[in-house]
Amino acid sequence: MAEAQDVSRDRPSAMVAGLLLCRAADGCLAFRARDVVAVEAWTASDRSPHARVAFGYSPHQGRALVSADGEVVGVDEVSVFAEPVTVLATPALLGRAMGKSIAGFVFARDRLWPLLRLSEFSRFLVTSQEGARF
Amino acid sequence: MTPGSPSTPAAPAAPASPLEGQSRWLATPSTIAGIGGGALAVFYGLLTLEIPPGTGLWFALIAVAAVTLFTVVGDSVEQRCLHTLRRLGEGKLPPVPANLSSAAREAFAFPDRSFLVNIVFWCVGTLSCGLVFSLLPGATWEEAGIRIATMGFALGPITSTLAYLMLVDRSRAAVAKIAALGLTTEQVTEAWPPRRRQLRARLIWFTAVSVATPSLLVADVWQQEMRLGMEKVAAGHNLAERLLRAAELQDEGRWDLALFVALVVGMGLAIAFVAGSAISRPLRAITDEARRVASGDLRRVPLIAAEDELWAAGTALADMQRGLTSALSRLQGAAQKLARSTDQLGDASATNRAGADEQMASLNETSATTEELAASAAQIAENGAQVAQMAERTAAAARAGQRSCQAFSFSMARMTLDNDRIGAAVARLNKRVQQIGQVVEFIQGIGDKADLLALNAELEGTKAGEVGRGFSLVAAEMRRLAETVVNSAQEIVLLITEIRDRANAAVMATESGIKAMQAGAVLADRLVSSLTVIVELADRTSDAVRSISISTQQQQSGTTQLAQAMSEILRVTMEAQAGGSLVKHHEVLSALAGTLQQNVATFRIQSDQIQAEGARHG
Numbered sequence: 001m002a003e004a005q006d007v008s009r010d011r012p013s014a015m016v017a018g019l020l021l022c023r024a025a026d027g028c029l030a031f032r033a034r035d036v037v038a039v040e041a042w043t044a045s046d047r048s049p050h051a052r053v054a055f056g057y058s059p060h061q062g063r064a065l066v067s068a069d070g071e072v073v074g075v076d077e078v079s080v081f082a083e084p085v086t087v088l089a090t091p092a093l094l095g096r097a098m099g100k101s102i103a104g105f106v107f108a109r110d111r112l113w114p115l116l117r118l119s120e121f122s123r124f125l126v127t128s129q130e131g132a133r134f
Numbered sequence: 135m136t137p138g139s140p141s142t143p144a145a146p147a148a149p150a151s152p153l154e155g156q157s158r159w160l161a162t163p164s165t166i167a168g169i170g171g172g173a174l175a176v177f178y179g180l181l182t183l184e185i186p187p188g189t190g191l192w193f194a195l196i197a198v199a200a201v202t203l204f205t206v207v208g209d210s211v212e213q214r215c216l217h218t219l220r221r222l223g224e225g226k227l228p229p230v231p232a233n234l235s236s237a238a239r240e241a242f243a244f245p246d247r248s249f250l251v252n253i254v255f256w257c258v259g260t261l262s263c264g265l266v267f268s269l270l271p272g273a274t275w276e277e278a279g280i281r282i283a284t285m286g287f288a289l290g291p292i293t294s295t296l297a298y299l300m301l302v303d304r305s306r307a308a309v310a311k312i313a314a315l316g317l318t319t320e321q322v323t324e325a326w327p328p329r330r331r332q333l334r335a336r337l338i339w340f341t342a343v344s345v346a347t348p349s350l351l352v353a354d355v356w357q358q359e360m361r362l363g364m365e366k367v368a369a370g371h372n373l374a375e376r377l378l379r380a381a382e383l384q385d386e387g388r389w390d391l392a393l394f395v396a397l398v399v400g401m402g403l404a405i406a407f408v409a410g411s412a413i414s415r416p417l418r419a420i421t422d423e424a425r426r427v428a429s430g431d432l433r434r435v436p437l438i439a440a441e442d443e444l445w446a447a448g449t450a451l452a453d454m455q456r457g458l459t460s461a462l463s464r465l466q467g468a469a470q471k472l473a474r475s476t477d478q479l480g481d482a483s484a485t486n487r488a489g490a491d492e493q494m495a496s497l498n499e500t501s502a503t504t505e506e507l508a509a510s511a512a513q514i515a516e517n518g519a520q521v522a523q524m525a526e527r528t529a530a531a532a533r534a535g536q537r538s539c540q541a542f543s544f545s546m547a548r549m550t551l552d553n554d555r556i557g558a559a560v561a562r563l564n565k566r567v568q569q570i571g572q573v574v575e576f577i578q579g580i581g582d583k584a585d586l587l588a589l590n591a592e593l594e595g596t597k598a599g600e601v602g603r604g605f606s607l608v609a610a611e612m613r614r615l616a617e618t619v620v621n622s623a624q625e626i627v628l629l630i631t632e633i634r635d636r637a638n639a640a641v642m643a644t645e646s647g648i649k650a651m652q653a654g655a656v657l658a659d660r661l662v663s664s665l666t667v668i669v670e671l672a673d674r675t676s677d678a679v680r681s682i683s684i685s686t687q688q689q690q691s692g693t694t695q696l697a698q699a700m701s702e703i704l705r706v707t708m709e710a711q712a713g714g715s716l717v718k719h720h721e722v723l724s725a726l727a728g729t730l731q732q733n734v735a736t737f738r739i740q741s742d743q744i745q746a747e748g749a750r751h752g
Contacts, residue, residue: 017599018596018597018599020593033593033596033597034597036593038590038593039586039589039590039593040586041582041583041586063586063589078589080589080592080593080596080606080610082595082596082603082606
């Protein structure tokens with residue numbers, strides 16, 4: 001499991017166990033459970049980024065995933081998936097386009113989920129929001 | 135007596151009055167009767183008085199003087215009674231109606247006055263003669279005076295009556311002559327109204343005088359002769375001489391006594407004859423005039439001068455003639471007018487006949503219209519009664535509506551109050567629901583936090599790997615419970631929201647209902663007021679309709695009577711038109727007018743009378 005965790009960090013095509021499957025609008029996101037320190041309630045007054053923005057929606061009340069370095073990403077729903085799944089690799093171009101926040105894809109609960117790095121994705125969302133603002 | 139006065143020869147020649155000498159002529163019978171009576175009295179005295187020797191001449195002188203004196207004086211008094219007539223005859227008074235009326239009055243009254251003068255002068259004359267004769271030597275009042283007075287009392291009435299009867303005839307003639315000078319019968323009647331009715335008394339007097347006086351005188355003369363004869367017989371010295379004297383008296387012819395008796399009886403017969411003539415003459419005249427009037431000759435009745443009842447009969451005949459003349463004149467005028475009117479009536483009847491046809495047609499139409507009017511009136515009366523019933527029902531319905539509306543208004547007020555209560559209850563309920571919402575929100579927050587805790591717990595269990603697997607399962611189960619709580623709370627919130635919306639809607643509906651009810655209450659109040667007015671109007675309408683119904687019934691009765699009257703008029707008019715009664719009546723009237731004119735034409739009326747009557751009656 002620890003190996004798998006390492007692999008998933010360096011090699012996205014390795015096995016990973018313990019995921020947080022999230023919904024933001026009609027999009028699906030997956031985060032490693034170990035990247036999340038706590039799950040809190042997300043409110044608009046928090047000014048933290050929300051995953052709905054990535055899908056072209058405005059933020060909505062939901063849950064806030066807090067990383068170890070304090071980054072926060074808001075999502076609509078969160079569920080815990082404890083089964084080990086294979087991490088599918090992603091094209092480098094896609095990785096660069098998303099600020100290296102995507103770690104690969106996982107297949108769980110009969111569908112394919114993009115596996116994201118919580119801190120990077122949070123910063124990516126902030127950067128995307130500021131760039132969109134300018 | 136000679137009429138006229140010898141003391142007016144120097145007067146210029148003037149037309150002689152028709153009444154000249156009438157007064158003297160009128161009084162002449164009285165003078166003649168006085169002289170004749172005096173002669174008869176002297177004759178009677180010679181027969182019955184024992185005139186002392188040597189006093190015969192004195193007796194004759196006294197008698198002649200008395201007769202002359204009292205005849206002259208009596209004539210003078212009588213002439214005074216004919217004062218106006220004498221002056222008219224002398225031309226000293228004009229022959230105007232007033233003087234003529236006065237003269238006629240004197241002439242009418244003269245016989246009675248002359249009779250009274252004669253009686254008085256006879257009494258005075260015989261008494262004075264007896265008194266003077268009794269003064270002669272050898273004569274005594276008891277012997278000669280009383281006999282002479284008795285003689286006067288016996289001969290006075292018969293002489294006066296004879297004079298009266300002769301004067302009556304002349305008096306009538308004088309009145310006729312006076313009337314001929316310018317007095318109508320009416321004026322004569324007015325001058326001497328027929329008031330005295332003494333014919334029966336006069337006849338009694340005439341009979342008494344004509345029978346009693348001669349009988350008394352004859353008996354007296356006979357008794358006196360008997361007494362003288364007995365004295366002569368008794369004067370004989372012996373029986374033979376007495377028988378001889380009686381035989382001489384028996385053989386002695388007393389022509390003087392026979393003459394006296396004949397004269398006295400003749401006077402009685404003359405009185406009877408003259409009295410009968412005095413009565414029968416005017417009666418014959420009245421009879422002749424009455425026959426003339428009865429034959430249709432209505433010319434003016436001449437003056438029939440008479441006395442007492444005869445004068446009244448004559449004047450009554452004249453009045454009757456005047457009345458008949460007047461009536462016939464009016465009748466004649468009326469007949470002429472009737473004839474003219476009948477002609478006009480004939481023309482009018484022809485016009486009326488045409489008008490009657492038009493009237494008949496109009497009456498037919500009017501009768502039909504009247505019958506239709508009666509039928510309409512009956513229908514109107516029936517409708518009026520129905521309208522009255524409807525008006526009463528309307529009034530009753532209006533009153534019921536008023537009561538219902540008042541009840542409705544009361545219910546509306548009560549519903550408004552209930553709605554207010556409902557609104558207040560709903561408001562309280564809404565508040566409670568809000569409180570429940572807050573509680574549910576609190577529960578939802580707890581559920582959400584519980585879900586979040588369970589999620590973190592599951593996350594931590596998952597991070598722990600196999601060790602935390604059981605923990606994760608418990609946390610997942612708790613998370614599902616928390617989610618269930620949150621979902622249920624969410625459903626409760628939805629329900630509460632729905633309840634609150636419904637409650638708000640109920641409150642709004644209640645408020646709207648309250649407003650509607652308030653508006654309804656106002657409308658109900660207005661409706662009550664309107665219904666009150668409607669009830670009053672309905673009552674008035676009911677009264678008015680009832681009055682109209684009564685009036686209509688009366689009108690129907692009157693119209694029915696009118697229709698019956700029109701039917702009766704139509705029937706009478708049809709009968710009259712069918713019978714042509716007006717034409718028949720006109721023909722009958724024309725015939726009557728002709729007959730009347732013919733009958734009136736049979737009377738002969740003087741033209742001046744017709745003109746006078748026409749002028750009097752217009």
